[in-house]
Amino acid sequence: MLEPATPDPGPAAMDRRCFCASALLTGLTLACGGGGGYPAPPPTSAPPPNGPLTTSDTKAGLLATPDGTVRDYRNLGNFFLIRDATGIYAMTAVCTHMGCTVGAPVGAQITCPCHGSQYDLNGGNTLGPAIHPLVHFQVTEASAGGPLVVNTAQTVAASTRLA
Numbered sequence: 001m002l003e004p005a006t007p008d009p010g011p012a013a014m015d016r017r018c019f020c021a022s023a024l025l026t027g028l029t030l031a032c033g034g035g036g037g038y039p040a041p042p043p044t045s046a047p048p049p050n051g052p053l054t055t056s057d058t059k060a061g062l063l064a065t066p067d068g069t070v071r072d073y074r075n076l077g078n079f080f081l082i083r084d085a086t087g088i089y090a091m092t093a094v095c096t097h098m099g100c101t102v103g104a105p106v107g108a109q110i111t112c113p114c115h116g117s118q119y120d121l122n123g124g125n126t127l128g129p130a131i132h133p134l135v136h137f138q139v140t141e142a143s144a145g146g147p148l149v150v151n152t153a154q155t156v157a158a159s160t161r162l163a
C-alpha cells in the first residue's frame with residue numbers, strides 16, 4: 001500500500017491555510033487600497049451622454065480668448081472645451097484610472113480627487129496611478145458661426161484642433 005510522502009493535513013489544516021492566505025490578501029488590500037492618503041473613491045462618474053452635445057460657446061468667441069482658456073462642461077457631458085495656441089479641442093473629464101470625474105484645471109494641471117492622478121492641459125499623464133491620457137472628442141460648429149458641438153461618441157487624436 002502506498003503512503004503519501006507527507007501526512008494528509010486534513011480539512012481543518014486546509015481551512016487554516018485558506019484563512020491565513022485570505023487574511024494576508026485582506027491586509028495587502030487595505031494597505032494598498034487607500035491611494036496614498038486620498039479618500040476612498042466615490043462612485044464612478046455616470047457615463048457621459050454618448051453623442052453630439054451643443055455648447056454655449058462659438059468658435060470665434062472661444063478663439064478670441066487667451067491660450068489656456070477652459071470651458072467647464074462637466075455638467076453637460078463630462079468634458080472640457082479648451083483653447084490653446086493652435087485652436088480649440090474637447091477632452092473628457094473622466095479619469096482613465098477608475099472613472100472618477102477629474103477636477104477643473106488649475107493652471108495647466110488637472111487632478112483627479114480619487115487617487116491623485118494628474119494630467120496636463122492636453123490630457124497627458126503627469127502622475128499616476130492612471131496610465132492613459134484623457135480622451136479627446138470631435139468638435140465642430142453646428143453651422144457657420146454657430147455654437148460648438150462636441151461629439152462624445154467620436155474620439156480624435158490629442159493633436160486635433162478646430163482653428
Ligand code: FES
Nearest residue numbers: 095097098112115
Ligand atoms: S479614479 Fe483613480 S486617480 Fe482617478
